[in-house]
Amino acid sequence: MNFDALTDRRRLAERIRDSIRTVPDFPRPGIAFLDLCPVFSQPDLLAALAGAMSDAFSGAFDRVLAVEARGFVVGTAVARHAGRPLVLARKSGKLPGPVESVRYDLEYGSAELQIQRDALRPGERVIVVDDVLATGGTMAAAGELVRRSGAAVAGCAVVVTIPGLGGERRLGAEKVFSVLPTGN
Numbered sequence: 001m002n003f004d005a006l007t008d009r010r011r012l013a014e015r016i017r018d019s020i021r022t023v024p025d026f027p028r029p030g031i032a033f034l035d036l037c038p039v040f041s042q043p044d045l046l047a048a049l050a051g052a053m054s055d056a057f058s059g060a061f062d063r064v065l066a067v068e069a070r071g072f073v074v075g076t077a078v079a080r081h082a083g084r085p086l087v088l089a090r091k092s093g094k095l096p097g098p099v100e101s102v103r104y105d106l107e108y109g110s111a112e113l114q115i116q117r118d119a120l121r122p123g124e125r126v127i128v129v130d131d132v133l134a135t136g137g138t139m140a141a142a143g144e145l146v147r148r149s150g151a152a153v154a155g156c157a158v159v160v161t162i163p164g165l166g167g168e169r170r171l172g173a174e175k176v177f178s179v180l181p182t183g184n
C-alpha cells in the first residue's frame with residue numbers, strides 16, 4: 001500500500017468512526033448498538049467504503065454475497081463498484097426455493113439465513129459483505145452457505161468489527177477485511 005492509499009484509508013476510517021452512532025441498551029439491555037444509518041446516508045462515504053472493500057481483495061472474486069438487511073446496503077455498493085453479480089443471503093422465508101438454510105446465533109439473538117441453491121456455482125470465489133462483525137455467527141453461517149454451494153469464501157468484508165466478541169478469531173481461516181478493525 002502506498003502512502004496516499006494509507007492516508008486515504010485512515011481518513012475513511014476516521015469519517016466512519018465519527019459517523020457511527022452508538023445506542024446503549026438496544027435492541028435489548030446490555031447491548032451497545034452501532035447504528036450505521038448515518039454512514040449509509042453519505043453517498044461519498046458509501047462509495048469510498050465500497051472501493052476500499054473491493055480493493056482489499058484486489059478484485060479477486062466472482063460474486064458478492066450480501067447479508068440481510070444492513071449488509072444489502074454495503075454489498076450492493078461493493079458489487080456495483082466491482083462490476084460483479086450480487087447474491088442475497090436472506091433471513092428465513094423470504095427467498096423462493098429451492099434454498100439452502102443455516103441456523104445461527106448472533107450477539108443478541110438467533111436467526112436462520114438462506115440462499116437460493118442456484119445462486120452460486122461450484123468453484124466461484126465469493127466475498128461475503130456485511131456492516132458489523134460481532135460474534136461472527138452471521139458471517140460463519142453465510143460462509144457455510146457458500147461452501148454448501150461448492151463455491152469458496154474469498155474473504156469477508158465488514159465496515160466495523162466490535163472488539164472482544166471473538167468474530168475475527170471465529171472466522172479463522174477466512175480473510176477478514178474491516179474498515180474499522182478491532183482496537184480502532
Ligand SMILES: O=P(O)(O)OC[C@H]1O[C@H](OP(=O)(O)OP(=O)(O)O)[C@H](O)[C@@H]1O
Pocket residue numbers: 067068069070071105106107108111130131132133134135136137138139167
Ligand atoms: O457477528 P454477529 O454476532 O453475528 O452479528 C453481526 C450481525 O448482526 C447484525 O444483523 P441483524 O441480524 O441484527 O440484522 P439486520 O441487518 O437485519 O438488522 C449485523 O448486521 C450483522 O449481520
Ligand SMILES: Nc1ncnc2[nH]cnc12
Pocket residue numbers: 031032033034035106107108132134135162
Ligand atoms: N452491537 C451491535 N451493533 C450493531 N449491529 C450488531 N450486530 C451484532 N451486534 C451488533
